[in-house]
Amino acid sequence: MRILRAIFGHGSGRIGGVIVGVYLLIAVLGMLGLTPHNPITQYRIDRLHAPNGAYWMGTDLFGRDVASRLMAGVGQSFTVAFFSVAFATLAGTVLGLAAAWLGRRWDGVLMRLMDVLLAFPAILLALLIVTVAGPGTWTSVVAIGIVYTPIFTRVVRGPALSLKAREFVDAARTFGSSSSYIVTRHLLLNLVAPLTVQVTLALAWALLTEAGLSFLGLGTQPPAASLGLMLSDSRNLMETAPWLMIFPGLAIMISILGFNLLGDALRDILDPKMRRAPA
Amino acid sequence: MNYLMRRLTAFPLVLLGVSILVFVAIRMVPGDSITAMLGTEAGLLTPAQRDSLAAYFGIDQPWFVQYWRWIGGILHGNLGISVTYGRPVLDVILEHFPLTLELAVLSMIIALIVGLPAGIFAATHNEKPSDLGVRIVAMVGQSTPSFVLGLLIIYTLSAGFGVLPAMGEFAPLWQDPLRNLSQLILPAITLGFAFAASVTRISRSAMLDVLSDDYVRTARSKGASARSVIWRHALPNALIPVVTLSGIEFGYLLGGAVIVEQIYALPGLGRMVLDAIQQRDYALVQGSVLFIALNFMIVNLLVDLAYVALDPRIRLGEQ
Numbered sequence: 112m113r114i115l116r117a118i119f120g121h122g123s124g125r126i127g128g129v130i131v132g133v134y135l136l137i138a139v140l141g142m143l144g145l146t147p148h149n150p151i152t153q154y155r156i157d158r159l160h161a162p163n164g165a166y167w168m169g170t171d172l173f174g175r176d177v178a179s180r181l182m183a184g185v186g187q188s189f190t191v192a193f194f195s196v197a198f199a200t201l202a203g204t205v206l207g208l209a210a211a212w213l214g215r216r217w218d219g220v221l222m223r224l225m226d227v228l229l230a231f232p233a234i235l236l237a238l239l240i241v242t243v244a245g246p247g248t249w250t251s252v253v254a255i256g257i258v259y260t261p262i263f264t265r266v267v268r269g270p271a272l273s274l275k276a277r278e279f280v281d282a283a284r285t286f287g288s289s290s291s292y293i294v295t296r297h298l299l300l301n302l303v304a305p306l307t308v309q310v311t312l313a314l315a316w317a318l319l320t321e322a323g324l325s326f327l328g329l330g331t332q333p334p335a336a337s338l339g340l341m342l343s344d345s346r347n348l349m350e351t352a353p354w355l356m357i358f359p360g361l362a363i364m365i366s367i368l369g370f371n372l373l374g375d376a377l378r379d380i381l382d383p384k385m386r387r388a389p390a
Numbered sequence: 391m392n393y394l395m396r397r398l399t400a401f402p403l404v405l406l407g408v409s410i411l412v413f414v415a416i417r418m419v420p421g422d423s424i425t426a427m428l429g430t431e432a433g434l435l436t437p438a439q440r441d442s443l444a445a446y447f448g449i450d451q452p453w454f455v456q457y458w459r460w461i462g463g464i465l466h467g468n469l470g471i472s473v474t475y476g477r478p479v480l481d482v483i484l485e486h487f488p489l490t491l492e493l494a495v496l497s498m499i500i501a502l503i504v505g506l507p508a509g510i511f512a513a514t515h516n517e518k519p520s521d522l523g524v525r526i527v528a529m530v531g532q533s534t535p536s537f538v539l540g541l542l543i544i545y546t547l548s549a550g551f552g553v554l555p556a557m558g559e560f561a562p563l564w565q566d567p568l569r570n571l572s573q574l575i576l577p578a579i580t581l582g583f584a585f586a587a588s589v590t591r592i593s594r595s596a597m598l599d600v601l602s603d604d605y606v607r608t609a610r611s612k613g614a615s616a617r618s619v620i621w622r623h624a625l626p627n628a629l630i631p632v633v634t635l636s637g638i639e640f641g642y643l644l645g646g647a648v649i650v651e652q653i654y655a656l657p658g659l660g661r662m663v664l665d666a667i668q669q670r671d672y673a674l675v676q677g678s679v680l681f682i683a684l685n686f687m688i689v690n691l692l693v694d695l696a697y698v699a700l701d702p703r704i705r706l707g708e709q
Contacts, residue, residue, distance in 0.1 A: 123529075223400065227407035230683045232645035235663070239679060242667045243418045319535050323649055326537050327664065342537065346653075349545050356545060360538040368533035375529075 117380045124376025130369030134185060141186030146179035151334045159352050169354040171344070177354065180336040181362055187337045188366070191251050191330070192317035198256030200310055203263020204299070210264065211271035212294055222268070225261035233258045237320060238329065246329045255320050259313050266309045271298050304381040311377055315370035322363050338363045397694055401687065408683045409464075413457050416676050460676075469677035474669050479677035482662070490651075490659040492563060492570075493578055494643035498636060500582030505589025506632065512590065513597035513628075514620060524590065531587025540580040540653040547576075560657050577654045581647055585639050592635045596628040603627075630700050637693030644689060645682040 118124040140146065147167065148154075154174040162169045168177035210221040228236065240254035274280065274297065283293050324330035325339025333340060338359045345355035425432040435443070444450040448459060463470065469479035512524040547553050561569040600606060601624055609623045646660025659678065666674040 223403060223407065226400065226404045227411055230404055230408050230687050231679070232642045232682065232686055234648055235645050235679065235682060238648070238664070238667060239412070239415055239675075242675070243415050245420070315533070322535060323537065326649060327652065339537075342541065346541065349541070350548060353545060353549065356541055360541060364530075364534050364538055367535070368530060371529060371533050 114380070118373070118376055121376040121379060123372040124380070127369050127372025127374075127376055130365060131373055134189065134366050134369060137182050138186045138189040141182035141184070142190065144183075146176075146182045148176035148179045150179040150183040150336050151175060159348070161352075162354055168358045169352065171341075171352070171355055172348060177341075177358055180341060181338070181358055183336040184338040184341055184359065185362060185366070187248070187331055187335065188318055188321050188339075188363075191248060191255065191321045192314050194252045195255035195317050195321075196259065196310055196313045198252065199259035199263050199313060200306065202256065202260045203265075204267050204302070204306065206260070207264040207267025208271055208294055208298060211268045211275055212290065212298070218268075221264070225264050228257070228261045233316075233320065234323060237324060238327075241324065241329045246324075246332060248331055248335075251321055251324055251330045254324070255317050258320070259316065262313070263306075263309060266305055267302055270302055270305055274298050274301055308374060308378045308381055311370055311374035315367045315374065318363070318367050318370065394694070394698060397691060401691065405684065405687065408687075409461065409680055410457070412676055412679050412683070413460060414453075416672050417453060419670070419672070464680070469680075470673035472666075472671055472674040474666070474671045474674065479674050482674060483659070483678050483681050486646075486657060486659045486662045488562065489560065489574075489656060490644060490646045493574055493581065493647060493650075493656070493658060494640055496574055496578035497581040497585055497643055498640050500578055501585035501589050501639070502636065504582070505586040506593050508586070508590040509593025509632075510597055510620065510625070510628075512594040513601065516598060521594075524594070528587040528590040528594075531583050532591065534584060536580050536584060536647065537649045537653060539583055540577070540650055543576055543580060544653070573654075573656070577647070577650050577656060580650050580653075581643065585636075585643075588635060588639065589632060593628060593632045596631045597624060600624045600628045630697065633696050633700060634693055637689060637696065641686045641689035641693070644685045 118128050141150075152175065154170065154176070156174065157166065157170050158174040159172060160166050160170040160174075162177075166176050166178065168181060170176055171180070206221055206225070210218040231239070236258050237251075237254040240257060241250050244250040244253065280293060280297055283297055288296075321330055321337075322339035322342070325337040326343045328340075328343065331337035331340055341359040342356060342363070345352070345359070348355055428435070432440075441450065448456060451459075460470070467480060469483070471477070472479050472482050475482045508524050508528070512521045512528075515521045544554070560573060563570045601620075606619060606624055609619050614623070644659075646658050646663060648660035648664050650656075651658040651661040652664065659682065663675065663678050663682070665671075666678065
């Protein structure tokens with residue numbers, strides 16, 4: 112509750128929070144199929160209609176309702192983004208804690224492995240993974256998840272290393288606490304703040320990467336709706352039907368903006384060091 | 391020197407890891423490369439023909455023998471033959487690389503020319519309406535995917551002014567500089583926009599950080615002019631994070647801007663890799679991914695070196 116109040120007391124947090132909230136609502140409606148029309152039904156008579164009362168955002172080349180497809184697409188993009196970030200958070204936290212806690216050789220091996228993954232530009236690594244596993248929704252989840260795992264590993268390892276050296280960890284050990292208790296109770300709980308910030312910003316990147324993969328035809332496969340795919344399909348009809356490009360384009364942009372604003376606000380709120388210079 | 395030595399010794403190790411990862415990943419792609427190469431005609435091969443083809447390409451050997459041969463080849467500058475181009479992989483890569491390099495350089499120039507002054511301006515007008523304006527534009531810029539911006543630019547140009555970006559046959563810089571620039575300026579703006587937004591944000595926060603430091607206060611109290619405080623005292627130190635960020639972004643761009651090259655139909659490295667993936671040209675995918683990762687690692691190493699060179703605290707702390 113306190114964190115929600117803090118977010119809404121923060122200028123950009125308020126805007127980001129509202130944007131993310133609205134998107135979550137649209138995503139849930141889109142996933143439950145509660146859209147004005149069926150997103151894949153083709154109303155052949157109404158092909159390429161400009162936005163009007165019946166089709167709020169117009170129709171596409173096949174007579175499908177753009178607004179409904181957009182809602183389904185937001186649901187799709189958010190599903191991929193949430194699962195991939197959950198994957199990266201979980202894997203990164205486990206690896207980061209393991210590297211910090213086990214130390215020495217384990218630390219060296221794990222962090223060099225993360226360096227290998229970080230040696231690839233993100234989209235290229237995602238492309239490579241999709242090539243191996245074949246395009247699709249769950250491949251995107253795994254690909255984006257793997258791409259962001261090293262970042263979470265680093266975010267966790269650094270603070271975990273310094274926490275490990277603190278007195279309260281020594282004290283807990285003296286009292287006979289088990290390693291697993293110390294790691295989950297004393298290290299993990301203290302890492303919640305940096306992880307929360309990182310998760311929010313990673314959701315913005317994940318949305319961007321998902322849209323990029325779908326735009327290249329390597330993410331969500333047709334006829335399912337996805338914002339990147341809609342945007343890619345709009346290219347040839349740009350001049351006759353600009354609404355096909357404008358709505359999905361804005362939808363992607365505003366969703367990323369929302370998570371960026373929220374992430375910035377969370378960083379201001381949770382990280383006192385950053386308070387001096389909010390960027 | 392400890393930190394740098396560690397980075398330098400880790401470099402070959404990480405590169406080895408990268409080469410193994412790329413190699414294994416390509417081997418994990420479903421289907422064998424002979425079928426991928428010949429398509430439906432592969433069904434017409436007799437088992438004996440298939441075996442002899444496998445022997446010819448060396449894929450009848452266990453993976454570590456294949457890997458050893460591949461690495462041996464690379465050390466002699468031989469990355470294999472591209473099936474789609476029918477030419478050495480290295481030649482194909484080097485043919486596509488100049489465009490990508492030029493695009494990356496142009497985008498960085500745009501980002502620095504726009505982002506740095508904007509960031510300094512915002513920092514020196516902290517909390518004023520003009521600062522808020524710059525911050526809003528930068529936030530929106532950072533949240534705009536290159537493909538959305540690229541399509542918007544093309545749409546605005548064609549719908550508003552009836553002009554289309556110069557596509558068609560790509561003119562290399564040394565053959566037709568004017569035509570080359572006219573082809574690359576819009577893609578460079580597309581990539582440079584978000585880049586400039588990041589530069590603005592980082593230079594603003596670095597500048598604010600430095601401006602509240604003790605030495606800047608000392609300079610002010612000694613009566614140094616506002617201009618001198620900003621340009622002589624604050625800026626050099628505020629530049630350190632800007633250099634780091636620009637270097638990393640530049641490294642990303644050297645990997646080829648897959649999507650922007652696709653939108654503007656530019657024959658750069660990114661689009662080449664995408665085509666190679668779609669056409670299952672494994673030698674080309676393998677070689678170019680390794681090439682890109684190596685570039686990225688070298689740029690990151692240079693950024694680290696620059697960081698050490700620029701930050702006196704690190705430099706002097708070592709002595």
